[in-house]
Amino acid sequence: MFGGTGGLTVIQPNKVSFWTYIPPIVVTDIKVGGTSLPVNRFNRARANEVLTVPPGESMSVEFSALDYSAPERNLYSYRLEGFDKTWTQADAMHRAATYTNLSPGSYTLHVRGSNRNGTWSDRELQIAVRVLPAWYETIWIKLAAVILGLAAIFALVQSRTLFLRKRQQELEALIDQRTSDLIKSQLQLEKMAYFDVLTELPNRRMFSDDFRKLLALARREKRGFALLLIDLDRFKHINDTLGHDAGDALLIETAALLRSVLRDSDCVARLGGDEFAILLVEAHDEASIDIVCERIVTSFITPVKFKTEEIKTSPSIGVAMFPEDGDNQESLYKSADLALYAAKQAGRNTWRR
Numbered sequence: 001m002f003g004g005t006g007g008l009t010v011i012q013p014n015k016v017s018f019w020t021y022i023p024p025i026v027v028t029d030i031k032v033g034g035t036s037l038p039v040n041r042f043n044r045a046r047a048n049e050v051l052t053v054p055p056g057e058s059m060s061v062e063f064s065a066l067d068y069s070a071p072e073r074n075l076y077s078y079r080l081e082g083f084d085k086t087w088t089q090a091d092a093m094h095r096a097a098t099y100t101n102l103s104p105g106s107y108t109l110h111v112r113g114s115n116r117n118g119t120w121s122d123r124e125l126q127i128a129v130r131v132l133p134a135w136y137e138t139i140w141i142k143l144a145a146v147i148l149g150l151a152a153i154f155a156l157v158q159s160r161t162l163f164l165r166k167r168q169q170e171l172e173a174l175i176d177q178r179t180s181d182l183i184k185s186q187l188q189l190e191k192m193a194y195f196d197v198l199t200e201l202p203n204r205r206m207f208s209d210d211f212r213k214l215l216a217l218a219r220r221e222k223r224g225f226a227l228l229l230i231d232l233d234r235f236k237h238i239n240d241t242l243g244h245d246a247g248d249a250l251l252i253e254t255a256a257l258l259r260s261v262l263r264d265s266d267c268v269a270r271l272g273g274d275e276f277a278i279l280l281v282e283a284h285d286e287a288s289i290d291i292v293c294e295r296i297v298t299s300f301i302t303p304v305k306f307k308t309e310e311i312k313t314s315p316s317i318g319v320a321m322f323p324e325d326g327d328n329q330e331s332l333y334k335s336a337d338l339a340l341y342a343a344k345q346a347g348r349n350t351w352r353r
Contacts, residue, residue, distance in 0.1 A: 023067035023074070025113045025125040028095070033057035042127055051109075051127055053102065055134040060098040063125060065113035073116040080129070082107040104133035196270040198248055199255035207269035207277055211329055214267075214279055218322055226283035229318040229336040230258070230296070233348040235274035238311060246306045247274075250313060253304045261295040283321065286353070293317050293351040300349075316343040317351035325353070 027039040032053055041049045053059045065074040076090040078097040082105065088097070097109060111125040135141060194206040202210065211227075218225050232254065239247040251274065258268045258276060267279040283289050296315055303310035318340025326332035342352040 020119070021067060021069075021115055022119060022121045022123075023065040023113065023115055024123060025063055025065055025076075025111050025121065027061060027125065027127070028064045029060075029062035031058075031060040031062075049128070051129045053129060053131045055104065055132050055137070056101075058098065058100040059102070059129065060096055061109060061111070061127065062096040063111050063113070064095055065115070065121070067115045070116035073118075075114040075118060075120075076111065077113075078109065078111045080107050080109050102131045104131050104137055106130050199252055199270050201255050201258075201276075202267065202269040204269065204271045207267065207271065207279075208329070210267045210269075211279060214281065215322070215329060219327075224283060224324075225322050226280040226289050227320045227322070227332050227336045228278040228280065228289075228293070228296075228351075229320075229333075229340045230276040230278065231316050231318075231340055231344070232274040233314045233316055233344075235313065238313065242306070242309060242311065246309065246311060249306045250304050250311050254315075257299045258296065261292065261299055286321075289319055289321070289353075290351075293319065297349060297351070314349035316340060316348050318343055319351055319353040321353070 027042045030037045030039055030042070030051065032051070037051075042051070051059070051061075063076065063078075065071075065076070067074055072092045074092050076092075076095055077087040078090065079087045080097070080099060083099070083102065090096075097111065107129040109125075109127040109129055111127075112121055112123075114120045194203060195201065196203045214225055232250070235247065235250070238250060251270070254274075254276065255268075255270065258278065262268055262278065262280075263282075265281045267281070269277050271277050278292075280289060280292060283292075296317065300314050303312045305311075318336040318338065320326060320332045320336035320339060322332060325335035339352045343350050346352060
């Protein structure tokens with residue numbers, strides 16, 4: 001009970017009812033490209049009106065729930081079927097659905113609202129929307145473009161085919177010549193990759209491959225072999241006094257001498273400069289190795305003739321045996337290198353192990 005200027009006001013709580021009014025949703029404004037359109041036709045019951053949007057224009061639909069008891073508490077949500085995957089929530093201060101850059105096609109705008117208590121209406125406002133394509137997006141223009149494109153491709157293919165036929169005979173002759181040249185070049189490159197250009201002996205790369213294969217075979221068959229490192233004595237002095245041509249002639253003759261004293265199963269290579277290496281495949285004992293080393297040293301007795309000069313040199317040889325002096329490439333090479341140094345210290349023209 002409340003007192004007032006007009007008397008007493010009596011309120012009976014058990015007779016007070018909650019606000020259950022469910023307001024309808026109506027369109028209050030529609031703008032297409034910034035221009036407002038009449039909205040009455042979209043608010044008629046069972047209206048089949050379609051909102052047409054020209055290509056590239058924006059669309060904005062303003063709406064309102066007809067509950068004026070507390071309009072600031074009304075809630076809204078909307079979804080553009082065909083574009084939105086979820087509902088977008090809105091309040092009384094933002095009662096508009098705005099879209100820009102929609103792709104050509106048909107859409108349906110769904111709008112729903114609530115009363116002041118947040119009770120949502122079961123009745124949705126639905127507006128059919130059709131976004132028109134640009135002139136270049138119409139089916140006829142696309143079809144014409146496809147036809148023109150196919151015609152252009154056909155003409156291009158025909159022209160290209162004639163050109164290729166004309167070129168085919170020229171290319172066949174050129175390919176035959178290039179193939180022959182390529183085979184020759186490939187053989188030459190393979191030779192350069194694995195053989196020393198000057199002496200035509202295997203180079204360090206090929207020697208390393210042969211060394212690795214022999215090492216694996218020796219381990220598997222449990223047998224020995226020997227590595228010989230050979231260095232020409234006073235080679236730098238010969239190069240400095242007689243010139244590089246004399247040095248090259250000496251290296252070529254050295255390669256021939258080493259080939260002549262070895263078996264076909266042995267491997268001889270030039271590692272670089274005046275350094276040569278030999279793999280004695282069947283080196284069973286030191287005695288057999290000494291025989292080969294003696295042969296090598298003896299072969300250098302005869303001087304090498306170069307123009308009017310007679311070049312005299314001798315070899316120093318370092319020997320390493322598998323597996324006594326090492327069980328891998330690195331350790332065997334190190335042992336042979338130390339033995340080569342010992343041969344140099346012993347006065348050259350000899351061998352050491």
